[in-house]
Amino acid sequence: xxxxxxxxxxxxxxxxxxxxxxxxxxxxxxxxxxxxxxxxxxxxxxxxxxxxxxxxxxxxxxxxxxxxxxxxxxxxxxxxxxxxxxxxxxxxxxxxxxxxxxxxxxxxxxxxxxxxx
Amino acid sequence: xxxxxxxxxxxxxxxxxxxxxxxxxxxxxxxxxxxxxxxxxxxxxxxxxxxxxxxxxxxxxxxxxxxxxxxxxxxxxxxxxxxxxxxxxxxxxxxxxxxxxxxxxxxxx
Numbered sequence: 001x002x003x004x005x006x007x008x009x010x011x012x013x014x015x016x017x018x019x020x021x022x023x024x025x026x027x028x029x030x031x032x033x034x035x036x037x038x039x040x041x042x043x044x045x046x047x048x049x050x051x052x053x054x055x056x057x058x059x060x061x062x063x064x065x066x067x068x069x070x071x072x073x074x075x076x077x078x079x080x081x082x083x084x085x086x087x088x089x090x091x092x093x094x095x096x097x098x099x100x101x102x103x104x105x106x107x108x109x110x111x112x113x114x115x116x117x
Numbered sequence: 118x119x120x121x122x123x124x125x126x127x128x129x130x131x132x133x134x135x136x137x138x139x140x141x142x143x144x145x146x147x148x149x150x151x152x153x154x155x156x157x158x159x160x161x162x163x164x165x166x167x168x169x170x171x172x173x174x175x176x177x178x179x180x181x182x183x184x185x186x187x188x189x190x191x192x193x194x195x196x197x198x199x200x201x202x203x204x205x206x207x208x209x210x211x212x213x214x215x216x217x218x219x220x221x222x223x224x225x226x
Contacts, residue, residue: 043218093159108159
């Protein structure tokens, strides 16, 4: 299966600072990338869908000005948490798939643990 | 609204069999996934059902009944490493993936 990497795997930052998380599709062109957030003991919550070359589509309740998504190439999407606060501490996971359907070819990155102090 | 229900937590004994149920009410149906997620890790794919019936893959099997809006994941010969959360997810008519909250499975020796 395809390999998806995320960087960093863990990050600790101070409240008010911004953090950038990278998601890379290593061996196929990812037309669509997804960003999820997962709080402890809860399931995945889709934050936004990122399409290469166009603006991301955010889920209801997710602030697009706080969670900036850039999908500038078919292999890289970035999520920037701006002015992070302790309540943003969570496990952030990206996933990719080649096309609009193709859910069977969805591959997840290993996740990024963000802790805001 | 769209809804997927799974038990929050289940406990089973090493070597035994456990069945994790998932019921769904979604706007259309285009397939159902089961994923395994160990704590602190990303989900990993287990199975995909789009037609009614049982799909067997080693120690894991997944069953689907579209008329009942029901699926289960069956784990046989449980091992300690099977302790994880198991997530049920459904593709709706808009080809969006709807996630269940997951079932935490605890395996005891």
